[in-house]
Each structure stands twice: as C-alpha cells, then as structure tokens.
Amino acid sequence: MAKLKRSERIAALVKLLADRPGHLWSLSQFAERFATAKSTISDDLALIKAVLDQEGLGTIRTYPGVAGGVSYEPRMTEAAAWQLAEELAAQLRDPQRILPGGFLYMTDLLFTPFWVERLGALFATRFRAEEPDLVATVETKGIPLALMTARALGRPLVLLRRDSRVTEGPSVSITYVSGSSQRIANMSVPRRAVPQGARVLLVDDFMKGGGTARGMMDLMREVGARVVGLGVVIATAEPARKLVEDYFAVAVLEGVDTVRRQVRIRPSLGR
Amino acid sequence: MAKLKRSERIAALVKLLADRPGHLWSLSQFAERFATAKSTISDDLALIKAVLDQEGLGTIRTYPGVAGGVSYEPRMTEAAAWQLAEELAAQLRDPQRILPGGFLYMTDLLFTPFWVERLGALFATRFRAEEPDLVATVETKGIPLALMTARALGRPLVLLRRDSRVTEGPSVSITYVSGSSQRIANMSVPRRAVPQGARVLLVDDFMKGGGTARGMMDLMREVGARVVGLGVVIATAEPARKLVEDYFAVAVLEGVDTVRRQVRIRPSLGR
Known part of the structure; x- marks a missing residue:
C-alpha cells in the first residue's frame, strides 16, 4: 500500500477518530498504521483538533503519560x-x-438516527464532566437516544427492563410507582450489567411525574451504582413538583390543547 | 473565520460526511461553507474517496445531475x-x-455502540443494493442494532411493538405464532410510521424458529410495505427449516452444551 500524503493521512485519521468517539488511541498505533513518525501524527492531530474546534465539530482530547493517547469527543x-432545542420544539408544535x-x-x-445522534451529542456534552462509566435507560422509546449518548461518550449502554428476561441471567428488580398514572410497575436489570460503584448517566425520552426516573434511580442504588446525571428530551411543565429534583431537559412541554389543536412547548436546556 | 487550508478543509469535510452517513450533500453547500470553488471541493472529495476506499473506511458516492451531490457510505x-463474524463467535464461545x-x-x-455500529455497517453493506427506505425491528434487544443499520444507510428506523401504545396513534396489528415456543403473540406498528409501498429491511438480534421474523413480514405486508431483506446477528442451526427462508445471519449457533459448558457457534455471513 502506498504511503499516504499528509492530507490523505489526515482524512483517514479524522475518519478513524470520528467512527469511535471516546475511544483512546495511542499515537504509536497511528504511527504504525500510517508508517510515519509519532511526531508527525502528533502534528496531524493538532491540526485536526484546531479545525474541529473552529468548525464546531467536536474536539480531540489528549491524555498524557504512558497509558495516554488521543480521543475524539463529540461536543455541541x-x-x-x-x-x-428550537428545532425540536418547532417540530413538536405541528398539530398533526x-x-x-x-x-x-x-x-x-x-x-431517526440524525435526531438522536444530535440529542446524544448534547447529553454527552452536558454530562461528560460527571465522568459516567455507562449510560442507562428503561425500555423502549428512549433506547436509540441512550445508545447515541453512550456512543458519544464512548461508553456502553445498559437497558433496564420492565420485566426480567430468562435470556439475561440473574437480575435485580424493584417495584416503583409510575408518577403520572400511579400504577405499580416493575423494573429490572441483569446483575452482571452494572459493576459495583459504576457511575451511571440516566437518559429517557419523556418525563411527566418523574416516577420512572425515580424507579431508575432506586434500581441503580439497589445494584450499588451511583447516578451522576439524568437527561430527558421532553419534561412536562406540570406537575412542577416531580419525584426527581435534579434533571436536564432539552424542552419543556407546557400543554397540549386538543380542542384548539395547539402544542405549547419551549426550548429549555435545563429544568 | 480564517479560510481553511486544504488539509484543514479535508479534515472538516471528512468529519461532516462521516457524521451523517447516507445524507446527500450538494457541492455548493460545501463550497459555500468553506468559501471556495466547487471544483476545489470536487478535488477534495476525490482525494477523500480514494483514501477511504484504500483504507477500507467506507466510500464516497457521487450522484450526478441537478439534484445530485455526494454522500458518505459506510462499507465493510x-x-x-x-x-x-469471527470476533463475535469468539466472544460468544465464552462459557460464562x-x-x-x-x-x-x-x-x-x-x-455496546462499537459492536452494533460494526454489525450495522455489515448489514448496510449487505443490503444497500436492495435500496431500503427504512429499517424495522421488533422490540427490544435488536433496537440498537437496527438503529445503527438505519444510521449506516441514512434511513429512519421503525419499531414494531409487542402491543400498541396509546402514545403512537392509530396502529395496525397482527397476531403471530412464535416459532419456538408456539405462543400466540401480538405485533403492531403505528400506521403513520410506514408509508405505502415502502421498501423495508428487517433486522433482529436472534432467530430460532423464525416465527417473529414471519410476524414482522406479515405485519409489513399488512401495511402495504415490501420486505427487501432480513438480517439477524445469530440464527440457530436447529430447526433447519425455519418459518422464513431467505435471511442473512452473521453467525450460526449450532448448540449450547450446558453440562460441558460449551458453545458451538460459527461465523456464517449467510444462511
């Protein structure tokens, strides 16, 4: 294989990095692959970082030391x-x-991949500093979102189930009260999916009373994990007092008028 | 903002393309963003295509004409x-x-994002020629896989549910017989999720008797869609005669010996 020119090597490097957010690459790995010096790779990465930063396309993080290397971080x-958030709210205002x-x-x-990918990048940007070890959600509609958040963070996803499945081995389960409907429900997780002491970022698509979120938190506590954040796409304005206090919502749904066919929703990026 | 040098522009272009597989970009769009001539962008894209092809990192497809442009395609x-497939089989042979x-x-x-991303790229490579309009799966464990397949194809994902939800509007449902357990089950899809005549790629994590796959096909026929392919990660060797005939499996599970603690599984990339 012909040795690549600089711009060619940069194209390949960007592709490798972008394909695997959060993965730690060593400079030697790249130097070997592209048959060039580590210092050359280092220069390439500096250029890539500068361009990504300038263009708002994420960033390259450098970890020093023997076990160090570089990693691509989606950043919004x-x-x-x-x-x-504005675009999302506009979409959801459609009376249809x-x-x-x-x-x-x-x-x-x-x-839709492009929507959840951007929402995932947003959650990753918001919660990266909390250093989550894994991302968790409860089935079903939040799964794509949680997967893209996990991807952006370079972490695995753990799925909390509404019942326990025979194909997942020993599991831990709790019962919780769904905040809005006051129904008692069950939530479980395979024991082997969450290591003791793991830092967990919770993600869900929608939150009203917060009962499900509360359930996720209780289940995480039960398996000895630590919840370091909760992100939802839409939170309702009412009830204002939810079963969880600390959360991040992309937009707040203030009301749906089924008679006038109007949806009141506003970008939030907070509570 | 300073005008970018060639290698910088290439870095940004690769990043934009890689972030949105299957999306059709016009050259003018890029020319405008980078304040340069379309012919320059065209040269950049030729270089990028050559490198991606050579390095096995996917490809750039050019669509001619007024409505044309370029698009990045993951390709394995x-x-x-x-x-x-070998790596997957090796993982699954672990007696634990x-x-x-x-x-x-x-x-x-x-x-795990990196696993499903590669499996998704594999399915996309295998089925791209069938020109699917959307990817569908049935809840729950196949969702990440189907999402990554959809992402690689630049298409939306449609989720078939085991019951119909009030929050998804009018739906079409069928009953089907689960091939292995002979249970009668229900499967539904929101009516608005699948346009008439849509070409659908079905994806699932596991197939034994093929009853669920058969159910997905029946449901797609019911809503006037056309199934153009079926991809599963693992198919069992037994029963050899399944309820669907034409499918693609990454690996075949030949047997699990619970006494000797042995898993017999082989890469397949076919039936």
Missing part, C-alpha cells in the same frame, strides 16, 4: 444546542402530532 | 466482515455466557 456548542388524550407523537424523531 | 470489506436453559447472554454486545 451552546449555540448549536439551542438551535437543536397531537394524539387523543393530549399525547404527542414523537416516535419518528426518537427513531 | 469482505475481509473485515469475516473478521467481525451460558445461562440456564441453554440461552446465551449477549445483551452486553448488543448494547
């Missing part, structure tokens, strides 16, 4: 985050999304 | 596909994965 600028009972159809967004 | 080489009843624990792999 404050401006891009607000733009995404109103379902009987005042529910909003949002499954299409939650299952 | 035959060699990389076999390596992935054996669960009571001869089940295999594979949730961790199915929920």
Whole structure:
C-alpha cells in the first residue's frame, strides 16, 4: 500500500477518530498504521483538533503519560444546542402530532438516527464532566437516544427492563410507582450489567411525574451504582413538583390543547 | 473565520460526511461553507474517496445531475466482515455466557455502540443494493442494532411493538405464532410510521424458529410495505427449516452444551 500524503493521512485519521468517539488511541498505533513518525501524527492531530474546534465539530482530547493517547469527543456548542432545542420544539408544535388524550407523537424523531445522534451529542456534552462509566435507560422509546449518548461518550449502554428476561441471567428488580398514572410497575436489570460503584448517566425520552426516573434511580442504588446525571428530551411543565429534583431537559412541554389543536412547548436546556 | 487550508478543509469535510452517513450533500453547500470553488471541493472529495476506499473506511458516492451531490457510505470489506463474524463467535464461545436453559447472554454486545455500529455497517453493506427506505425491528434487544443499520444507510428506523401504545396513534396489528415456543403473540406498528409501498429491511438480534421474523413480514405486508431483506446477528442451526427462508445471519449457533459448558457457534455471513 502506498504511503499516504499528509492530507490523505489526515482524512483517514479524522475518519478513524470520528467512527469511535471516546475511544483512546495511542499515537504509536497511528504511527504504525500510517508508517510515519509519532511526531508527525502528533502534528496531524493538532491540526485536526484546531479545525474541529473552529468548525464546531467536536474536539480531540489528549491524555498524557504512558497509558495516554488521543480521543475524539463529540461536543455541541451552546449555540448549536439551542438551535437543536428550537428545532425540536418547532417540530413538536405541528398539530398533526397531537394524539387523543393530549399525547404527542414523537416516535419518528426518537427513531431517526440524525435526531438522536444530535440529542446524544448534547447529553454527552452536558454530562461528560460527571465522568459516567455507562449510560442507562428503561425500555423502549428512549433506547436509540441512550445508545447515541453512550456512543458519544464512548461508553456502553445498559437497558433496564420492565420485566426480567430468562435470556439475561440473574437480575435485580424493584417495584416503583409510575408518577403520572400511579400504577405499580416493575423494573429490572441483569446483575452482571452494572459493576459495583459504576457511575451511571440516566437518559429517557419523556418525563411527566418523574416516577420512572425515580424507579431508575432506586434500581441503580439497589445494584450499588451511583447516578451522576439524568437527561430527558421532553419534561412536562406540570406537575412542577416531580419525584426527581435534579434533571436536564432539552424542552419543556407546557400543554397540549386538543380542542384548539395547539402544542405549547419551549426550548429549555435545563429544568 | 480564517479560510481553511486544504488539509484543514479535508479534515472538516471528512468529519461532516462521516457524521451523517447516507445524507446527500450538494457541492455548493460545501463550497459555500468553506468559501471556495466547487471544483476545489470536487478535488477534495476525490482525494477523500480514494483514501477511504484504500483504507477500507467506507466510500464516497457521487450522484450526478441537478439534484445530485455526494454522500458518505459506510462499507465493510469482505475481509473485515469475516473478521467481525469471527470476533463475535469468539466472544460468544465464552462459557460464562451460558445461562440456564441453554440461552446465551449477549445483551452486553448488543448494547455496546462499537459492536452494533460494526454489525450495522455489515448489514448496510449487505443490503444497500436492495435500496431500503427504512429499517424495522421488533422490540427490544435488536433496537440498537437496527438503529445503527438505519444510521449506516441514512434511513429512519421503525419499531414494531409487542402491543400498541396509546402514545403512537392509530396502529395496525397482527397476531403471530412464535416459532419456538408456539405462543400466540401480538405485533403492531403505528400506521403513520410506514408509508405505502415502502421498501423495508428487517433486522433482529436472534432467530430460532423464525416465527417473529414471519410476524414482522406479515405485519409489513399488512401495511402495504415490501420486505427487501432480513438480517439477524445469530440464527440457530436447529430447526433447519425455519418459518422464513431467505435471511442473512452473521453467525450460526449450532448448540449450547450446558453440562460441558460449551458453545458451538460459527461465523456464517449467510444462511
């Protein structure tokens, strides 16, 4: 294979880095692959970092030392985050999304890669400093979102189930009260999926009373994990007092008027 | 913002392309963003395509004409596909994965972004020629895999549910017989999620008797869609005669010996 020119090597490097967010690459690994000096790779990475930073396309983080290396981190600028939240709110204001009972159809967004990828990058940007070891969600609609958050952080995803499955081995389960409907429900996780002391970022698509989020937290405590953050796409304005206090919502749903066919929703990027 | 040098522009271009597989970008869009001539962008893209092809990192597809442009396509080489299948089989041979009843624990792999991303790229490579409009799976464990397949194809994902939800509006449902357990089960999809005549790629994590796959096909027929492919990660060797005939499996599970603690599994990349 012909040795690559600089711009060619940079193209390949960007592709490798972008394909695996959060993965720690050693400079020697790259130097070997591209048959060049580590100092050359180092220069390439400095250029890549500068461009990504300038263009708002994420960043390259360097970890010094023997076990060090470099890693690509998706990062969303404050401006891009607000733009995404605005775009989301605008989409959800479409009266065609109103379902009987005042529910909003949002499954299409939650299952479109480009939407969940950006939302995942937003959650990753917001919670990276909390150094989560893994991302968890409860089935079902939040799974793509949680996966993309996990991908952006370079961490695995753990799925909490509404019942325990024979194909997942010994599991830990709790019962919780769904905040809005006051139903008692079950939530479980395979014992081997969450290591003792793991730092867990919780992600979900929608939060009303916070009962499910409370359940996720209780289950995490039960398996000896530590919840370091909770991110949801949409939180409702009411009830204002939810079963969890500390959370991050991309947008707040203030109300759905099924008669006038109006959806009141606002970007939030906070509580 | 300073105008970028060639290698800098290439870094940014690769990043933009890689972040959105299957998305059609116009050259003018890039020319405008980087304040340069379309012919320059065209040269950059030729270089990028050559490098990605040579390094087995996917490819750039050019669509001619007024509505044309370029798009990044994840593509897995035959060699990389076999390596992935071998790696997967090796992982699953670990006796610690054996669960009571001869089940295999594979949730961790199915929920690790880097695993499902590569499996998704493999499915996308295998089925791209069938030109799927969307990717569908049935809840729950196949969702990350199906999402990554959809992402690699630049298409949306549609989730088939085991019951119909009030928050998804009018839905179409069928009953089907689970091939292995002979239980009668329900499967549904929101009516608005699948357009008439859509070409659908079905994806699932595991197939034994093929009853669930058959159910997915029946449901797709019911909503007027056309199934153009079925990809599963693991298919069992027995029963040899399944309820679906045409499928693609990454690996074949030949047996789990719970007494000797042995898993017999082989890479397949076919039936």
